[in-house]
Amino acid sequence: xxxTLLDQRIARGELAxxxxxxxxxxxxxxxxxxxTAPPAAPAKGLWxxxxxxxxxxxxxxxxxxxxxxxxxxGKSMLVDLLLEAVPIAAARRVHFQPFMxxxxxxxxxxxxxSADADPLAxxxxxxAGRIRLLCLDELEVRDIADAMILGxxxxxxxxxxxxxxATSNLPPERLYEGGLNRELFLPTIxxxxxxxxxxxxxxxxxYRLRRLDGLALHLAPLGPETDxxxxxxVAVLTDxxxxxxxxxxxxxxxxxxxxxxxxxxxxxxxxxxxxxLGPADYLxxxxxxxxxxxxxxxxxxxxxxxxxxxxxxxxDALYExxxxxxxxxxxxxxxxxxxxxxxxxxxxxxxxLREMRTREWLERCRARRPEDLPRSFTAFALTSxxx
Numbered sequence: 001x002x003x004t005l006l007d008q009r010i011a012r013g014e015l016a017x018x019x020x021x022x023x024x025x026x027x028x029x030x031x032x033x034x035x036t037a038p039p040a041a042p043a044k045g046l047w048x049x050x051x052x053x054x055x056x057x058x059x060x061x062x063x064x065x066x067x068x069x070x071x072x073x074g075k076s077m078l079v080d081l082l083l084e085a086v087p088i089a090a091a092r093r094v095h096f097q098p099f100m101x102x103x104x105x106x107x108x109x110x111x112x113x114s115a116d117a118d119p120l121a122x123x124x125x126x127x128a129g130r131i132r133l134l135c136l137d138e139l140e141v142r143d144i145a146d147a148m149i150l151g152x153x154x155x156x157x158x159x160x161x162x163x164x165x166a167t168s169n170l171p172p173e174r175l176y177e178g179g180l181n182r183e184l185f186l187p188t189i190x191x192x193x194x195x196x197x198x199x200x201x202x203x204x205x206x207y208r209l210r211r212l213d214g215l216a217l218h219l220a221p222l223g224p225e226t227d228x229x230x231x232x233x234v235a236v237l238t239d240x241x242x243x244x245x246x247x248x249x250x251x252x253x254x255x256x257x258x259x260x261x262x263x264x265x266x267x268x269x270x271x272x273x274x275x276x277l278g279p280a281d282y283l284x285x286x287x288x289x290x291x292x293x294x295x296x297x298x299x300x301x302x303x304x305x306x307x308x309x310x311x312x313x314x315x316d317a318l319y320e321x322x323x324x325x326x327x328x329x330x331x332x333x334x335x336x337x338x339x340x341x342x343x344x345x346x347x348x349x350x351x352x353l354r355e356m357r358t359r360e361w362l363e364r365c366r367a368r369r370p371e372d373l374p375r376s377f378t379a380f381a382l383t384s385x386x387x
Contacts, residue, residue: 001029001086002028002032003022005084005085025078025081027065027199028065028079031065031163036088062195062196063158064158065166065196066166066168066199067165067199068170068171068199068201068202069202070202076167079167090133091131091133092131095136095137095320097138097317098279098283098317101283103123104145107119107123120152127162132161133162135164136165136166139168140170140175140345141175141185142309147181148184150188164195170345172192220330222296226328230326234264236377237326237373238264255281255284257285262372263372264289264290264291264292265288265292267294272294272310273307273310273311274307274310278310278313282316286318289323289372291324291326291372292323293327294326294327296329297311297327297336298329298330301340302341305342308342311336312346312348315349318356319355322364333349334350336350
């Protein structure tokens with residue numbers, strides 16, 4: 001199944017043979033076979049009444065995979081292959097941050113509309129009624145609210161027979177590292193270790209960097225020449241349309257967009273990352289715009305960790321929703337946040353920023369929203385420079 005698909009891509013020259021990727025593929029392949037196997041006969045007697053028909057081992061057996069390693073090692077590619085190998089309608093793939101936003105919103109709605117004593121269990125039951133496989137990209141626990149919910153939600157979903165596949169830059173032991181009341185999160189780490197196959201995918205090659213074409217979408221350093229290059233790019237993207245202010249609705253509150261022209265929105269860095277914005281705001285931008293122009297990304301020092309965290313969240317949202325980012329910055333991605341709280345996690349953002357300036361990335365964005373990108377733009381971005 002999945003291993004066969006991997007071997008076929010290697011044979012076609014689309015992928016290189018990577019022993020760690022193959023070992024991880026074998027773990028995912030075992031899960032794929034389990035998900036596509038005929039259903040087992042239901043349990044009978046007292047145990048059936050206690051666990052809803054599952055076998056005695058189902059309550060504690062592993063039913064998923066946790067893939068972790070540095071960016072660009074092939075984690076997302078292997079999840080792509082898993083979903084190709086398991087073509088079940090009851091599979092869902094989603095980035096972790098939007099998923100947790102949805103969970104919080106649905107829990108609030110359940111608390112308001114229902115007298116259910118345990119809204120989280122009710123939510124897990126509803127999710128399990130629709131999905132058999134949940135794939136979460138980029139699992140990274142950042143706040144106490146997510147930390148307190150995650151363990152119980154995963155335990156409930158696994159108890160209802162939902163398989164979980166998660167990718168992360170961090171091993172389970174480093175999740176929510178340094179977080180408030182982290183000791184309360186330790187049972188969740190134990191749950192991940194107990195119920196999911198924890199697989200390291202951390203080879204020496206960053207495959208994203210191998211695809212780098214060097215499109216002129218991240219312009220550095222700041223200065224008059226960079227500004228002129230950005231204006232040339234913006235003129236092509238907007239086809240000369242004027243910028244006007246616009247207001248978006250984000251869960252009943254306004255989000256001001258100072259400059260919008262068709263599918264293009266233009267911001268200064270401070271407007272998106274120095275203000276108290278979060279995932280819901282950035283996701284709203286991705287729904288409305290296909291291109292975000294961001295001016296003046298600074299080199300971020302440890303005392304600007306909150307701005308760095310918002311920038312990471314912004315890039316995650318743009319990456320997941322296939323939105324083009326055109327930015328001017330003080331430095332190349334690797335030098336934007338070299339040290340400080342979250343600097344390790346920022347490496348994923350560096351990898352994504354580099355991938356988001358490739359020809360392949362532009363074509364994926366065009367495939368999602370073809371009306372947002374002029375046909376000539378790829379060639380233009382390849383030849384554009386600061387001269």
